Amino acid sequence: MNFSEWIHTAALAVIQGLTEFLPISSSAHLILPSQLLGWPDQGLAFDVGVHVGTLMAVIFYFRHELVTMTRAWGRSLSGNTDAEGRLAWLVILATLPALLAGFMLGGLVDHYGRSILVIAGTTLIFGVLLAWADARRTEQRQTEALGVRDACLIGLAQAVALIPGTSRSGITITAALMLGFDRQTAARFSFLLSIPVILGAGSLKGVELYQEGNGTHWLQVGVGTVIAGFSALACIHLFLKWLDRVGMKPFVIYRLLLGMLLLAVYFVNPGNLL
Template identity: 60%
Template structure:
């Protein structure tokens, strides 16, 4: 892969991982629609590492507090807001991990098509618009209970379908449960860390078992660019969220979905 292609894909991964517009859709499309080479497993691992670095560094204080409180809970420490959030992230990750193990082959073989991406881009975009329009913003993350966490976790599992958007569907679920925009977005970002870690480890194991030879220059550039672009995206998204809401992202998804449908029917 050329340097320009590496940078483009890494930026796409870094930006779309945390915006409600689907990273998988944007990474699949260059190869399918523009006839470009697949980025390869090693590059996938690199961009996962980059986005994980970004989320952990951006929320480093939050993750330090909740990790410490969560570990203390094993030693009989008193339950706190941070320990409960730590357990919420563990429990909320389980549905997506189980669904990934059970349906990964099915998804890879049958659901990574332009038509599926177009349909899910439009469908879940409209659902995001509905959730944002009907939001009550009556709760924050500290108010989440086990049922809420499982609902958001199951919603995250749906993001295994390309075009759904992991951040989009978890923010949608959070808004429907009455969370504020900021709380829904932050919990979505927090919840991404263990899932990205699990996905990166899974892909890394697959890379090791396949014995693929990595182009280390591409891996290092991809990791760095994905990390920088993801960090900037998180910061920008949280800054403008309350001011612009979800409508710009919904409109983008409608345009993208319609374009994909047009390409599917006419190419």
């Protein structure tokens, strides 16, 4: 690998690490380097690696909560359910719609949903919806108020994120805000939901990688994994720290500008784009 390829690796790993958890759509960002700069696809192994990096970041950040939730979930199997065990069950429940949607509709979305026009549209539409939800939020509910109905509705919203450009974190935070939860609860529940989703997506890609065979540049994959992990960890920490202060407005503005940029890229030369 030459120097420019290492730059591509580092940049794409940072993009993945940041956009996995910010409500700004990773799909929209990962399409731009190839369409605007002509960067080549880094390959399936790299994709698996950066997913592993982001997964390790969110697990490390919420390690204490996850240990408590896991122990409480184990106790709940014998009928002793407390608040943490209940939260663990709600995370599982909210994950099911995305898993089912991915299993049933994944191929259809891959075939029809990866158009730059689709990504531009979803980036704009769900950016506006995020702005509306944040402006109308009541912040009357916190984590202990999460119920089965809330988990189902947020889970259904997460399933919509199968459409590229929607943003998994963006749509789940939007749904939680619309249900009356405060920003911190919305973001934290969204990040907890990311763990089984990223694990599932990474596992599927890992199977594909195994079936694909060798030819992988493992040093590149390792570097990408580490960079994605550290950038994701910094992103989670800073997002939760600044969330109550800055709100969703900066991300909404960014999404609107990004969506318009994608539309401009599409209409300038649509023949060369997906």
